Structures are given as C-alpha cells and as structure tokens.
Amino acid sequence: MAEIKTELLFKIVLEVPSILDLGETPYGSRRIARVGGGTFEGPKMKGRVLDGGGDWLLLRRDGVLQLDVRLTLETEDKQHVYMTYRGYRHGPKDVIDRLNRGEAVEPSLYYFRATPYFETASQKYTWLNGICAVATGLREPSGPTYHVFQVL
Numbered sequence: 176m177a178e179i180k181t182e183l184l185f186k187i188v189l190e191v192p193s194i195l196d197l198g199e200t201p202y203g204s205r206r207i208a209r210v211g212g213g214t215f216e217g218p219k220m221k222g223r224v225l226d227g228g229g230d231w232l233l234l235r236r237d238g239v240l241q242l243d244v245r246l247t248l249e250t251e252d253k254q255h256v257y258m259t260y261r262g263y264r265h266g267p268k269d270v271i272d273r274l275n276r277g278e279a280v281e282p283s284l285y286y287f288r289a290t291p292y293f294e295t296a297s298q299k300y301t302w303l304n305g306i307c308a309v310a311t312g313l314r315e316p317s318g319p320t321y322h323v324f325q326v327l
Contacts, residue, residue, distance in 0.1 A: 181324035184308060185217025189224060191318035204234040210246055222250040240264040242289060254297035260310065262289025277316040287312035291323055
C-alpha cells in the first residue's frame with residue numbers, strides 16, 4: 176500500500192472578532208463566527224484573508240466541535256481563491272475549558288484537524304482546483320492558526 180505524503184502549502188492565521196451564539200439546537204450548540212481577515216504564507220503562495228468569511232460551528236452532544244468554514248483568499252498578486260473546509264476539534268474537558276477561556280494551550284493536548292478544498296478561476300493558481308489538502312490547527316485567543324498541507 177502506498178504511503179500518504181504531504182508538503183506544506185501555507186500557514187494561515189485567521190482573525191475572529193465576533194461569535195454569535197444561537198444556543199441549543201436539535202443538533203447541538205450552534206455558534207457562527209465571523210472571520211474578519213488574516214494572512215497566509217507558504218512556499219507557493221501568500222497573501223491575505225478577506226473580511227467576510229465565516230465558521231458555522233456546532234458543538235455536538237458528544238463534545239466534538241464540528242467546523243464548517245468558508246473564506247476568500249487574496250494572493251499577493253491579487254488573485255482570488257475560495258477556500259472551504261470542515262474539521263473537528265476535541266480533547267479532554269479541562270483542556271477545552273482552557274481554550275474556551277482564551278488561554279494558550281499546547282496544541283498536542285487536543286485534536287484539531289481539517290480538510291480544506293479550493294476553488295479559483297485564476298490561471299496561475301488553477302492547480303489548487305485539483306488537490307486534496309489536510310490541516311492541523313491550534314487555537315489562539317484572536318482566532319485559529321492552521322498549517323495546511325497538500326496531499327501528494
């Protein structure tokens with residue numbers, strides 16, 4: 176069986192200035208986070224995250240935080256890329272409580288993974304339309320940071 180290999184695509188830092196708490200729904204506790212911007216940089220591309228993205232968060236009854244994120248990236252050469260990803264964050268209750276209070280927590284103490292996909296009309300970045308990616312995350316008080324890897 177072939178081994179899965181990856182290479183760093185970019186590091187992305189997101190700014191999350193506000194979160195709207197919708198409360199308990201039939202599926203769990205629903206929150207909607209506005210992504211107010213951010214930056215990304217890697218060996219093949221870098222730029223900024225445009226204001227207006229969001230994360231539709233669901234804290235499931237089993238304690239897993241389910242992410243559903245949509246962003247628009249603008250590369251330094253003014254090309255636009257739509258990025259969407261789903262993911263999970265969970266861990267021991269005391270660790271998650273510390274994260275929720277805005278404390279810095281060592282990322283190895285909790286699970287935070289995502290599967291990004293990309294869509295663009297840019298000829299320069301058209302290769303993004305056909306790749307799979309995985310990401311590891313960490314939660315900072317201002318928002319999440321991810322290391323995004325292209326699956327080769």
